[in-house]
Amino acid sequence: MDFLKLVYGGSTGAVFKGPAVDPVELEKLQNRLEEADKWLRQGIDEGNDGFGWLKLPYQQTEHVFEYGNWLGNFENVVQIGIGGSALGNLMLRNALVHPYYNEIPLQKRKGPAFYVADNVDPHGSKSILDVVDISRTALIVVSKSGSTAETMANFLYFFHQLELAVGASMAPDHVLVITDESRGSLRAFAKDTGCRSLTIPSGVGGRYSVLSAVGLVSAVAMGIDIENLLEGAGEVDEKLNSRKVILDNPAWILSALHYLHYRKGRNIDVLMPYSDRLEDFVEWYAQLCAESLGKQGQGFTPVRALGSIDQHSQVQLYTEGPDDKLFTIIEVKRTDNPISIPGVNQPSLKELSYLYEKEMGQMLSYEAMATAAAIYRSGKPVLWIEVEELSPRTLGGMIFFFEYVVALTGRLLEIDPFDQPGVEQGKRYTYGFMGRKGYAEHRREAEDLFHMLNRKSIEL
Template sequence: MSRLKLFYGAALVDEAKLENYEEVLSRVSGDLLIGASEGKDGYGWVDLPEKGHEQIIKVAEALKSFDSLIHIGIGGSALGNKMLFDCLTHPFYNELSREERKGPRFYLLDNSDPHLFLSVLDMVDLSRTGFIVVSKSGTTAETMANFLALWEKLKENKLPNLAQRIVVITDPNRGALRKFANEIGCLTLEVPQNVGGRFSVLSPVGLLSAAVQGVAIEELLHGAKDMKKKLFERNSIDNNPAWILAALSMEHCLAGRNMLVFMPYLSRMNSFTEWFAQLWAESLGKDGKGITPIRAIGAIDQHSQVQLYTSGPNDKLFLILTEEKSKRNVFFPEKLEEDSLNSLSYLLGKDMKSMLNCEAQGTLAALAKSGKPVAWMEMPNLDAYHLGGLIYFFEYLTAITGGLMKVNPFDQPGVEQGKVYTRALLGKEGAETEKKEAESYMRHIRSLASVI
């Protein structure tokens, strides 16, 4: 794999302090391999790059004939799909002709928002649309709400062969979706039992919709496999960028900088920052601990957030990511005839990719000058192979940072409590106590109100 470079000279941490984490990081990294080999809950993502993808390709072929594809899921069953779509397809994919696209137009139903639901239906012909529905438990309220509403629409339209239009991705043995798939006989893929949602993008959860859109998922997995080999082979903080970033994150968190600003200088990675935010926040926010992820995109957020970052409180660690080369570029003219544009002569003969990377370096320098801690990552280019490696890198980084913080990075008790209250408020049988609890908290919240 081409090298993923990490520069941390402006991270404002004594290297000797980072070395103090080496022994713990070695143990935590080794525990990941042991946990995966033993099939421990939450550790299955470690081995996903080696899993076969032939069945995913086969199911994807069954969906490619449709004009549109609607993917139904939320959280880890949706953010990864959007991330792969945005990073690896044309920014205006749905507006391309069928000949120019490599698959159906793609729509995502994640939030249980009626405006979103009806707006997606406005854009598709249901008779020419395929559907993927993803829920490991088969009971995720938002996903099942969208699915139930959509299933009713399909029956109302009396569409033939409904089972051939739907692919269910769920637990292999249990849950409402598994029972539904068995009842109607639709195609199914399995969510690996020991893989959590936010770590599932390199499983059928994320790979199926990407394969339908023509993404080379074998290259994604190849990149992830190569990254896995390097990360687990490098057992020194001197030669493992993930260990360095984990130690930096921990050291700055202890120093009161418990926010991590992740700022790629690529517009296509906007959804990657959303995927990372869930991965980082839901994995590390436990037991009163945590490092808050802040999403930004360069150079856009130079004009909206960098004022705060350079001149505001010193409570953040900054991670900026750039791409060395781009397959597409725009070149500026060598000379200008208009005198009114002479002030722009510094751009002449340059190209847009170089300009974007100079803007990243300008932000890095400005943050360093203001005394803020900065790390910089540079990847060769954003294609399926390197994206697969980057995904695995951040999953591994998150898991070992959880180990340093002494939290379980693979559970989400705070999320589960909200789900319990939601189902109770909707009238789930047997949840009367939880309903009374939730209503009591809501009465307290409403006890003081200000109305205009």
């Protein structure tokens, strides 16, 4: 395999206690998947809004490299963004950079320490300033609209700290803005101050933006090989584009199985990689999945898991709880850092001799297999995805693969996988509470609702 192997014998057929997915049902979706794929390809050609991510593997990366390398002049980089303007960066760092990257001395690292300010919790934002010297720090601020409240609040805070440290005239020289080509406050700020800026291509939504400047610039700064990342994404794109028969196409199968199991009442989608390096991949996927598919009263709920840890936390529920989940276990076959579990010359530990001289990575794979077998034995559907190794190229491929799967699933569910109307109501209420002009009525409405909640309360 070049990228991945999808094993799906545990998700079709009549072995389940609950409702099963018949292999015939799968094949019956051929036409609908063909149509969905065509709709996607056509969307790119027509330059429709939301489809832009399909072109990202083939983008020009000159400016990304230029600014990514420029960040190397600083000791620290703080990315200010939320949701799709942070989760992808964290995912790339988690998968491809040392887990204790910021603790490694600067001389030994490939680039500046990297922090993400993605919440308006003053505790979190202030804590970053406890450990970075702001005068040696660059800010990447990311918001497509330039008006995301949480991002802009943090930007105002960090930019002001910069101004205090290096002076108002020098501060913009520490800032890279990533935003819309022409609209919004951040674009205007870049024009006014002359700070560096990059564009989020029109047609690329936040949760599909990791392979744009949003995710790539900080990756370059941390020494991640983004050319291979994009190459992997492009290869997967081409491979998927060349397979127009469902049983030939793992993305079509995965999409169809998610759709069918959901239709049969399994409203929970557990993604459980057996790799520390994919922990944040699951966070990223959870946004992709929830925002793309959770609408019109539909949408399965993504549940983030991590093997083997969640064997000691969630697997009790997975095996003996209700049959309301579709499980996907991801195994990474090869590791760069093998550990042979040493035998210890302690008679008291002889009960553990079965561990001696075994590869820890092999043990992790066995745990994954054991969990898949245990879940399957308990009568629940389980999918298995094998990845040969985790590299920029294979990760780029996986990113594109899952984006494609989710978009296709949205089409099967007959919803628009590229909008997110449901986040607007909360935004309007927040604007109202914050006293933004034009939102007084929203404030009243939110206060009324909150008052209704408060009709009943009890203290301890």
